[in-house]
Amino acid sequence: MSHPFTVSLVSWHDGEPLLKSIREAVFIREQGVPADLEWDGLDESCRHALALSHSGDAIGCGRMFANGHIGRISVLPQWRKQKAGTAIVEALLDYARAHDYIQVDVDAQTHAVPFYHSFGFVEHGEVFMDAGLPHIKMTLKL
Numbered sequence: 025m026s027h028p029f030t031v032s033l034v035s036w037h038d039g040e041p042l043l044k045s046i047r048e049a050v051f052i053r054e055q056g057v058p059a060d061l062e063w064d065g066l067d068e069s070c071r072h073a074l075a076l077s078h079s080g081d082a083i084g085c086g087r088m089f090a091n092g093h094i095g096r097i098s099v100l101p102q103w104r105k106q107k108a109g110t111a112i113v114e115a116l117l118d119y120a121r122a123h124d125y126i127q128v129d130v131d132a133q134t135h136a137v138p139f140y141h142s143f144g145f146v147e148h149g150e151v152f153m154d155a156g157l158p159h160i161k162m163t164l165k166l
């Protein structure tokens with residue numbers, strides 16, 4: 025099935041303004057994450073997935089560390105439930121498989137647990153608070 029968006033992997037250097045626009049809208053303005061927690065200084069060390077609409081607007085993103093940890097998975101509200109989040113995570117999982125990672129893990133916001141289940145992630149441990157939001161660790165063996 026074709027989607028009204030494309031997802032590509034970008035460096036922070038190349039994608040910064042567009043990646044920032046999505047995360048500011050979703051995490052800082054919508055979810056109330058403090059800006060100093062959102063901008064944790066770790067983005068330059070990550071690969072980033074960026075979803076663009078066919079008209080070129082940035083609609084979603086996510087990041088992956090070299091150790092297989094993913095995070096900051098986000099889709100603008102008006103673009104949700106159209107599989108953009110799935111395409112972003114799949115792009116990161118493709119990268120992980122291509123680089124022989126043995127597993128990928130995420131600190132999932134608890135509301136997003138069913139989203140990560142759809143890829144086969146399994147939760148473990150206790151719910152914990154981060155940036156004022158409940159999270160749980162989830163892992164996908166590759």
Ligand SMILES: CC(C)(COP(=O)(O)OP(=O)(O)OC[C@H]1O[C@@H](n2cnc3c(N)ncnc32)[C@H](O)[C@@H]1OP(=O)(O)O)[C@@H](O)C(=O)NCCC(=O)NCCS
Binds near residue numbers: 110
């Ligand atoms: C979580 C998020 C990235 C999902 O993006 P999306 O593009 O809407 O997701 P998809 O359309 O690819 O959804 C795929 C599946 O995940 C599940 N899912 C997605 N969002 C869900 C939600 N909020 N609650 C429960 N299940 C959800 C559904 O099973 C869905 O399948 P369906 O469409 O057949 O029902 C998006 O809701 C978002 O940006 N939320 C705010 C930021 C956030 O909380 N990010 C997660 C940080 S850990």
